[in-house]
Amino acid sequence: MSGSGNVHLRQMARQDVAAGMELVQAAGWNQTEADWNRFLDANSEGCFVAEAESTVCGTAATIIYGHQLAWIGMVLVHPDMRGRGIGTRLLRSAVEYLESRGPLVIKLDATPQGRPVYQRLGFEPEYEIERWKLTATPSLHSAPGAIPLDDDKPDIEDVIALDAEAFGASRSALLHSVHRDAPEFTAAISAEGRLLGYTFGRHGLHADHLGPWVAEDQEIARRLLETFLDRSTGRCLIVDCVKAHPFAATLLGSAGFEFSRPLTRMVRRAVQSGRRSGLVCAILGPEFG
Ligand SMILES: CC(C)(COP(=O)(O)OP(=O)(O)OC[C@H]1O[C@@H](n2cnc3c(N)ncnc32)[C@H](O)[C@@H]1OP(=O)(O)O)[C@@H](O)C(=O)NCCC(=O)NCCS
Structure with missing residues (x-):
């Protein structure tokens, strides 16, 4: 790919997903076609590609949760085309689109590379968010404490309702889709009819990705993590945990995970309120919040 002239932006379509996957691979990211389709299913009008000489060289996708919160993800520019303002143009289009949809709080999780572009x-x-990675044999793998949570049969709608409290907005369609693709990673613990924690997970391109991972206390969080370890297919595992969380990183460290890279949650407009932030050990993923 060469030259930055004649780069134009347009809406992303289903047939651009393959090009999106090439950008994911070039960046060493973990998303799959299913993740692109989650954005396109939510609102394809809010997903953009940059095109140069009929070749897709950049992307940005948006998703709106409820009436107040929107997310920007999948901001990717082909390595040969970076530093020419394409990322900035894509991001501006995403923001303009979201602003046209109403007074939304817009958030994203930035890599160190993306952060200055967003700040401007x-x-x-x-x-701060930290990606933790497990490539060694997990010490908790097949631990006898892992609970067969299917026996608990918590209602998925209750789990989605608690996620709305923990995250600060309802993302029901997204979580149903994540659950459909990897039901073995959806786990929950309840006691006396009250939901105490839950997880979802995805099979990514390179790794199984745990998130969201939400728990009322350390014991519930530990049991949920053990369950994920037990059910994962034993490839590389990743978790994007909230850095300030009191015990999430400790649990990951004891299970053999290692710090991989930092991310920064960023917000445009007033900080949204009403989130039970203390519950969240790990987010769903930087692209979805
Ligand atoms: C982050 C990313 C999307 C930025 O895309 P980009 O097209 O390079 O972004 P821009 O060109 O708009 O801005 C990047 C830099 O180029 C500079 N720049 C912008 N227009 C320029 C131009 N015409 N000529 C030279 N430099 C330019 C910007 O000032 C900026 O400088 P900085 O080094 O001070 O940050 C890209 O690096 C990428 O895909 N990285 C890997 C994936 C990733 O981390 N994505 C972000 C997820 S949050």
Whole structure:
């Protein structure tokens, strides 16, 4: 790919997913075609590609949760085309689209590379997230404490309702889709009819990805993590945990995970309220929040 002239932006379509996957691979990311389709299913009008000489060289996708919160993800520019303003143009299109949809709080999780681009467009850091990775044999794998949570039969709608409290907005369609693709990673613990924690997970391109991972206390979080380890197919595992969380990183460290890279949750407009933030050990993923 050469030259930055004649780069134009247009809406992303289903047939661009293959090109999107090439950008994912070039960046060493973990998303699959299913993740692109989750954005396109939510609102394809809010997903953009940059095209040069009929070749897709950049992407940005948006998803709106409820009436107040929107997310920007999949901001990717082909390595040969970086530093020419394409990322900034894609992001501006995503923001303009979301602003046309109403007074939304817009958030994203930035890599260190993306952070200055977002800062220039008015995004401010909210808090830090850390990607932890497990490539060695997990010490908790097949631990006898892992609970067969299917026996508990928590209602998925209850889990989705608690996620809305923990995350701060309802993302029902997205979680149903994640659950459909990897039901073995959906786990929940309840006691006396009250839901105490849950997880979802995805089979990514390179790794099984745990998230969201939400728990009322350390014991519930530990049992949920053990269950994920037990059910994962034993490839590389990743978790994007909230850095300030009191015990999430400790649990990951004891299970053999290692710190991989930092991310920054960033927000444009007033910080959204009403989130039970203390519950969240790990987010769903940087692209979805
Ligand atoms: C982050 C990313 C999307 C940025 O895309 P990009 O097209 O390179 O972004 P821009 O060109 O708009 O801005 C990047 C830099 O180029 C500079 N730039 C912008 N227009 C330029 C131009 N015409 N000529 C030279 N430099 C330019 C910007 O000032 C910026 O400088 P910085 O080094 O101070 O940050 C890209 O690096 C990428 O795909 N990285 C890997 C995936 C990733 O981390 N994505 C972000 C997820 S949050």
